Amino acid sequence: MSNVNAVTFTIVVVLFLVVTLTGFAAARWRRAEDMLHLNEWGLGGRGFGTFVAWFLLGGDLYTAYTFIAVPAAMFGAGAVTGYFAVAYTIIVFPIALIFLPRLWSIARVHHYVTPADFIRGRYGSRGLALAIAFTGILALMPYIALQLVGIQAVLTVMGVGTGSGNTFVKDLPLFIAFFVLAIFTYVSGLRAPALIAFIKDTLVYLMIIVAVLYLPTKVGGWGHIFSTAEAHMKTINPATHKPTGVFIPTTGNSQLAFSTLALGSALALMVYPHAVTAVLSTKRRDIIKRNMALLPLYSIMLGFIALLGYVALTDKVTAANVKKANNAQLAVPYLFQHLFPSWFTGIAFSAIVIGALVPAAIMAIAAANLFTRNIFKEFFKPDASPRLETKVAQWVSLIVKVGALVFAISLPKTFSINLQLLGGIWILQTFPAIVFGLFTRWFHRYALLAGWLAGMLYGTIAAYNVSTPTASHWGGSVNTLWGHTYYIGLTAVILNVAVTVVLTLVLRATRVPAGTDETSQPQYTADPADTPPPAPAAAVLGSDVSGGDLP
Amino acid sequence: MTQPSDTSRPSGGHRSPVAAHPVTSAVIAILILASIFFAVWVPLFASATPKIGDFPFFYAYLLIYMPVLGIVMWIVIMLQARLRPRAGAERRAGADGGEVAR
Numbered sequence: 213m214s215n216v217n218a219v220t221f222t223i224v225v226v227l228f229l230v231v232t233l234t235g236f237a238a239a240r241w242r243r244a245e246d247m248l249h250l251n252e253w254g255l256g257g258r259g260f261g262t263f264v265a266w267f268l269l270g271g272d273l274y275t276a277y278t279f280i281a282v283p284a285a286m287f288g289a290g291a292v293t294g295y296f297a298v299a300y301t302i303i304v305f306p307i308a309l310i311f312l313p314r315l316w317s318i319a320r321v322h323h324y325v326t327p328a329d330f331i332r333g334r335y336g337s338r339g340l341a342l343a344i345a346f347t348g349i350l351a352l353m354p355y356i357a358l359q360l361v362g363i364q365a366v367l368t369v370m371g372v373g374t375g376s377g378n379t380f381v382k383d384l385p386l387f388i389a390f391f392v393l394a395i396f397t398y399v400s401g402l403r404a405p406a407l408i409a410f411i412k413d414t415l416v417y418l419m420i421i422v423a424v425l426y427l428p429t430k431v432g433g434w435g436h437i438f439s440t441a442e443a444h445m446k447t448i449n450p451a452t453h454k455p456t457g458v459f460i461p462t463t464g465n466s467q468l469a470f471s472t473l474a475l476g477s478a479l480a481l482m483v484y485p486h487a488v489t490a491v492l493s494t495k496r497r498d499i500i501k502r503n504m505a506l507l508p509l510y511s512i513m514l515g516f517i518a519l520l521g522y523v524a525l526t527d528k529v530t531a532a533n534v535k536k537a538n539n540a541q542l543a544v545p546y547l548f549q550h551l552f553p554s555w556f557t558g559i560a561f562s563a564i565v566i567g568a569l570v571p572a573a574i575m576a577i578a579a580a581n582l583f584t585r586n587i588f589k590e591f592f593k594p595d596a597s598p599r600l601e602t603k604v605a606q607w608v609s610l611i612v613k614v615g616a617l618v619f620a621i622s623l624p625k626t627f628s629i630n631l632q633l634l635g636g637i638w639i640l641q642t643f644p645a646i647v648f649g650l651f652t653r654w655f656h657r658y659a660l661l662a663g664w665l666a667g668m669l670y671g672t673i674a675a676y677n678v679s680t681p682t683a684s685h686w687g688g689s690v691n692t693l694w695g696h697t698y699y700i701g702l703t704a705v706i707l708n709v710a711v712t713v714v715l716t717l718v719l720r721a722t723r724v725p726a727g728t729d730e731t732s733q734p735q736y737t738a739d740p741a742d743t744p745p746p747a748p749a750a751a752v753l754g755s756d757v758s759g760g761d762l763p
Numbered sequence: 764m765t766q767p768s769d770t771s772r773p774s775g776g777h778r779s780p781v782a783a784h785p786v787t788s789a790v791i792a793i794l795i796l797a798s799i800f801f802a803v804w805v806p807l808f809a810s811a812t813p814k815i816g817d818f819p820f821f822y823a824y825l826l827i828y829m830p831v832l833g834i835v836m837w838i839v840i841m842l843q844a845r846l847r848p849r850a851g852a853e854r855r856a857g858a859d860g861g862e863v864a865r
Binding site: 291295298299302303305306307309310433434435437438442460461462467470471474475501502504505506508509511512515516519 | 794795796798799802803804805806809810811816817818819821822825826828829830832833834835836837839840843
């Protein structure tokens with residue numbers, strides 16, 4: 213620990229303590245009469261307004277993926293695997309605006325806590341709901357692991373724990389950070405990340421504004437940065453005998469990879485359970501919509517953070533450090549450490565660590581909600597009281613984090629962005645059931661299940677078979693099909709939809725029971741807060757016209 | 764899906780919002796589809812020139828897209844509010860004012 217900068221280290225520790233205290237104090241924030249209810253622990257009382265929701269959603273969707281993985285990908289391979297994230301965070305908002313308000317409304321009317329709750333109610337199918345819940349938990353694992361990798365990158369550059377050859381001692385600071393996260397999530401539920409998100413976003417904005425204005429001047433200006441990056445991407449990589457990366461995607465294949473990665477990621481993001489959790493925690497339907505217009509403000513920041521990958525490439529000392537460590541994840545932390553004064557490095561590092569803790573907490577809560585509602589209560593204890601549900605969810609949130617640790621340790625870390633893309637391949641397979649289901653009951657539940665299975669199998673096998681010169685499996689998230697390069701998630705979901713459509717036609721023709729639908733059309737646009745309290749108007753309306761909605 | 768039964772009803776009453784405001788609905792659909800299309804159709808902006816400041820066009824385009832998207836999304840939300848039945852809209856306006864004060 214001899215090379216640890218005392219100032220940087222102290223600031224990170226102090227800010228981490230502030231966040232820890234905030235996490236525990238959050239249990240008292242907007243306190244409800246009965247905190248032992250999943251609506252409270254798992255959804256923060258469903259009472260967040262536009263302002264809190266902006267911070268919570270921002271804190272939820274912009275993660276270590278944004279701060280570490282995207283610039284690392286830019287540093288390593290340029291525009292296609294890195295800058296696509298900017299296009300992705302553009303199209304996610306118009307796509308989300310189409311279906312998220314409907315999901316919010318139907319969840320509010322029927323008190324759904326998870327996306328799988330909705331599937332259960334819409335299709336009357338426990339099997340399909342189980343598939344959705346299982347996929348949600350599975351897909352969250354690599355995403356939480358990505359947050360761990362982000363924290364690890366900062367700790368490594370700080371020099372904390374690297375002095376020892378012992379794995380346990382080496383990763384001890386990471387374990388401590390995650391242990392603390394686990395405990396305050398257990399105690400405070402969704403209120404903790406919601407409150408910490410304020411600190412996170414303040415620090416992140418400060419870090420980015422300073423970084424974008426100050427760092428380019430230190431390395432010779434944006435013009436020099438872009439020309440260096442362009443030259444670097446053209447150099448031939450000795451291992452692959454191909455150019456290192458893509459500066460501007462001009463070939464058909466690189467453009468297709470760029471588009472499908474952006475489109476696939478955008479379709480995936482809002483069906484991730486942690487995104488749904490944050491959405492359902494808001495008080496009113498309009499808040500979701502308003503945030504779809506306000507959150508692009510956050511994405512501008514993502515664009516500039518991505519470009520920090522090129523800044524790191526231009527700074528010779530940083531580039532050399534990263535090369536020596538052979539880990540592109542360290543690009544941004546090394547850049548900050550080299551060019552910022554040590555006190556500001558401390559602030560920036562804290563921003564990244566806290567920026568990983570907030571989404572990790574929400575993801576763990578979302579996974580816990582899924583397990584409790586759609587596996588534990590559904591299959592093991594149908595009469596579970598709200599109190600028991602909350603207890604189970606609290607414990608599961610701990611277990612989920614251990615699972616994520618396993619992912620973080622066992623998968624190759626050369627491109628942590630793949631962790632997110634891998635989760636994306638899986639979660640995308642829930643898109644047809646959830647999003648199509650918000651608009652129509654035409655699709656048959658068994659067809660959706662079969663489509664899901666086909667997409668999961670194809671996606672997993674295809675991702676497993678992607679190899680690079682350094683990794684024989686799980687090497688990436690794009691593969692080549694009929695001479696073109698696509699994001700596996702998108703091809704898998706297309707297969708999924710094709711299977712679903714064909715089987716729906718067959719099952720409807722043979723009149724296989726479609727299951728009961730407990731929802732009705734007007735409920736998808738309802739906001740219970742709009743209607744006078746005594747009569748839950750949406751429900752009354754629903755029973756009137758529900759005939760029009762049944763197959 | 765509900766359209767067939769709607770058209771058989773007399774105008775007003777329970778007509779679907781889309782059928783009642785075809786132009787507004789079409790504008791909403793076009794704005795949403797366009798904001799997706801212009802971000803994923805890469806050949807449209809995959810070029811180094813014209814440079815905007817020191818930024819190659821490809822990089823500047825997507826950065827400038829963000830604030831424009833925010834404004835377009837805001838317009839879509841405003842238009843969607845006009846699709847709502849009048850009574851609901853009035854109640855909503857009242858509630859919105861209250862929320863700001865809170």
